[in-house]
Amino acid sequence: MDITRRHLLLLLPTAAVAWKFVEAGTPEASPNYNKSEHWWGMLIDIPKCIGCGSCVRACSEENDVPDGYFRTWVERYHVSDWNIERPEVSSPDGGKQGFPPDQISDGKNFFVPKLCNHCADSPCTQVCPVGATFVSPDGVVLVDKNYCLGCRYCVQACPYGCRFINPKTNTAEKCTLCYHRITKGLTTACAEVCPTGARQLADLKNPKDPIHEFLRTHQVQVLKPHMATGAKVFYNGMDGSVR
Amino acid sequence: MFKDVEHLIRLAAVMLLALLLFVVLRAAVVPKSFGQYGHYRGNAISEIAARTPAFAGHDVCEGCHTDVVDQKKLGRHANLHCEVCHGALAKHADDPAAVKPQLPDTAVICARCHEANSAKPMSFPQVVTADHAGGLACGTCHKPHTPKIEDEPAKTASAKPVGGTR
Numbered sequence: 001m002d003i004t005r006r007h008l009l010l011l012l013p014t015a016a017v018a019w020k021f022v023e024a025g026t027p028e029a030s031p032n033y034n035k036s037e038h039w040w041g042m043l044i045d046i047p048k049c050i051g052c053g054s055c056v057r058a059c060s061e062e063n064d065v066p067d068g069y070f071r072t073w074v075e076r077y078h079v080s081d082w083n084i085e086r087p088e089v090s091s092p093d094g095g096k097q098g099f100p101p102d103q104i105s106d107g108k109n110f111f112v113p114k115l116c117n118h119c120a121d122s123p124c125t126q127v128c129p130v131g132a133t134f135v136s137p138d139g140v141v142l143v144d145k146n147y148c149l150g151c152r153y154c155v156q157a158c159p160y161g162c163r164f165i166n167p168k169t170n171t172a173e174k175c176t177l178c179y180h181r182i183t184k185g186l187t188t189a190c191a192e193v194c195p196t197g198a199r200q201l202a203d204l205k206n207p208k209d210p211i212h213e214f215l216r217t218h219q220v221q222v223l224k225p226h227m228a229t230g231a232k233v234f235y236n237g238m239d240g241s242v243r
Numbered sequence: 244m245f246k247d248v249e250h251l252i253r254l255a256a257v258m259l260l261a262l263l264l265f266v267v268l269r270a271a272v273v274p275k276s277f278g279q280y281g282h283y284r285g286n287a288i289s290e291i292a293a294r295t296p297a298f299a300g301h302d303v304c305e306g307c308h309t310d311v312v313d314q315k316k317l318g319r320h321a322n323l324h325c326e327v328c329h330g331a332l333a334k335h336a337d338d339p340a341a342v343k344p345q346l347p348d349t350a351v352i353c354a355r356c357h358e359a360n361s362a363k364p365m366s367f368p369q370v371v372t373a374d375h376a377g378g379l380a381c382g383t384c385h386k387p388h389t390p391k392i393e394d395e396p397a398k399t400a401s402a403k404p405v406g407g408t409r
Contacts, residue, residue: 014263015263017267033292035280035288047364048364050356050363050364050367051360051362051363052355052356053355054327054355054356058298058326058331061297061298061330061331062296062297062298062331076360076362077362078362097355098354098355098356098358099358099360099362100358100360101358101359101360101371101372101373102359102360102361103359103361103371104361105361109360109361109362110362111362111363131277131281131282131283131284132283133283134280134281134282134283134287135281136280136288137280137288142287142288142291144283144284144287144290144291146284146287146290147274147283147284147287176291178296179288179291179292180291180292180293180294180295180296181296181298183292184292184296186296186298186300187300189296189297189298189331192298192300192301192324192326193298193324193326193327194327195323195327195356196367197322
């Protein structure tokens with residue numbers, strides 16, 4: 001078969017159309033906020049937490065979190081003197097309305113706020129089969145809800161239980177570290193309303209951020225360090241019984 | 244040298260067409276920004292960042308309500324941001340005339356922080372509200388912006404702050 005002029009005339013426009021599609025897939029330049037200048041995390045000062053639940057309420061309102069689901073929540077730990085390996089943990093309605101009065105006198109009692117740890121090596125993003133969840137260039141673990149299939153792999157993979165399926169959208173949802181706020185120069189909703197400063201947004205790439213001084217001068221831990229997730233939510237004054 | 248190559252050329256043409264079809268389909272199906280930063284849709288980042296905040300942030304509040312800021316400086320609530328108690332007010336900040344914030348119920352909002360609980364830090368002021376106030380709203384005696392009592396009554400056993408274990 002010879003390629004005649006007729007064949008070529010048919011083939012060339014088709015190739016041109018195809019090339020246009022390929023070109024269209026080339027990414028566009030990103031807007032003003034410079035992702036490469038930030039590496040976000042959070043500092044949680046457990047001895048300052050009073051379990052008021054302001055953070056949980058603010059998070060729900062800021063992010064339109066459905067009732068009964070939590071992007072952040074507060075746990076109340078009761079560690080008895082004789083069984084420090086098995087703490088009693090309670091979190092009525094995620095601590096949204098604070099905690100009921102009590103006057104337990106034995107053991108050790110404290111609150112632990114929880115949220116997505118925005119792991120640098122996050123197990124949840126690694127299992128996503130379609131690339132709907134990812135660590136952004138500024139270190140925030142996000143979900144692309146338009147791309148998520150709702151397969152729940154990530155919900156199972158998160159060792160911290162920080163993900164859920166939104167019953168309205170049927171897609172995975174989680175803490176975004178208030179990405180829509182921090183990219184506008186605001187702090188997260190939970191840190192904004194924390195009355196005691198127990199929660200503080202931290203930019204690890206900003207040398208002027210007080211987090212660096214704090215990390216140098218305090219005994220700070222992350223949750224489940226043995227899982228090597230590269231968690232970026234740092235807990236100060238955390239008891240060994242916290243899971 | 245090559246005899247009867249016509250069928251090979253035909254096959255090549257078919258494969259080329261298939262490849263072309265694949266390229267076109269792939270370009271049509273895969274979102275534009277996929278792969279911009281990694282194995283995900285790069286535009287998802289700006290979509291998530293584009294949402295509007297519900298909480299205005301204390302800098303915005305303090306821009307107008309300087310009187311309350313000055314008042315707050317005198318009391319223990321000096322470092323509390325306005326939206327801790329007054330709730331999300333970005334809409335109010337955008338249009339102060341149209342959106343008026345609700346006055347919080349002190350009986351509920353104060354107790355969330357100050358209700359006695361053994362898990363709270365010892366140094367944090369706490370009361371068992373049922374014993375302490377007997378159903379009265381906290382605002383009856385206390386001023387939430389400068390929360391101290393001028394003539395502090397003699398502390399009863401029930402009014403004494405209950406400490407935690409730390």
